[in-house]
Amino acid sequence: MTDLGQRVDAFGRPVPEPGPPQAPQSLLVARWLWIGSVLIGGVQSFIQLLDRSRLIEELRALDPNMGQMELDAAANSMIMFAFLLKALVLMVYLMLTRRMLEGRNWSRVVLTVFGGFGVFNALITLLGVAVFGIALINEITPVTITRVDVVFTALVAVVEAAAIVFMYRPDGNRFIRAMGPRLRQGRVAR
Known part of the structure; x- marks a missing residue:
């Protein structure tokens, strides 16, 4: 026997309600890239x-x-x-990427802003090193920069830029759009 409003197949058997869409591979890759960027920064x-x-x-x-x-x-x-501080940043990124995989667009936007600032900071650093050189920057600023810092800064920027690209791939955009109505109706567990 079926409940009123429950869908049935051609033979009268109940058809289970489809579950929420699964996060696409591009968002899963983006999540690992975000976590990787924090871990690379931790190694630095x-x-x-x-x-x-x-x-x-x-x-x-x-x-x-x-x-x-x-x-x-x-x-x-x-x-x-x-x-x-690195542990706190890792926890924040874990929370944001989890929300992204639930289909919450706001978390994608927050990650984009964080990554955008990181990439911008890296570009300014790399541009400063290219124009002025490490020695002059170390002389005129209180911050000491080494070649290792420059390499890690560039590496983190590349990983963050890749994470941003993966977050906005077409399958990720479709998933976020598909999850929007479900989230507004409260049909997705938090």
């Missing part, structure tokens, strides 16, 4: 923080009156803060 931070002597020198240049114990404590604090 880890490499920078391995050079503890450079970190101590930068702290000493900021405040020459600091003693060795204060410098060590400040360096430890900077390292811990950097890792906590």
Whole structure:
């Protein structure tokens, strides 16, 4: 016996309601690219923080009156803060990409803005290094840039740009459009 309003096939058997559409491969690839960009940035931070002597020198240049114990404590604090910040960024990207795979367009827009800022920042950095050189930038700014930083900056920018492209491929756009009415009607679990 079937309920009123339930769809049946030609033989009177109940037909299950179709489930929500599955996220296309391009959005799944975009998700992994976003996560990869954060992890690559984490590796960059880890490499920078391995050079503890450079970190101590930068702290000493900021405040020459600091003693060795204060410098060590400040360096430890900077390292811990950097890792906590990367963990927080990873959690935010995981949440945003999960929402994207649910078909929520706002998360795609937020990721695009984050990625756009990242790519823009990388282009400015790479342009500055190309025009002025690393040595001059290190002299005139308080930020120390190394060749490793430039390589990682370019790599993260390429990964973020690829993630943006994958998010807006035609199959991803169709999926987001198809999920819009379902989300507005509340037929998709959060």
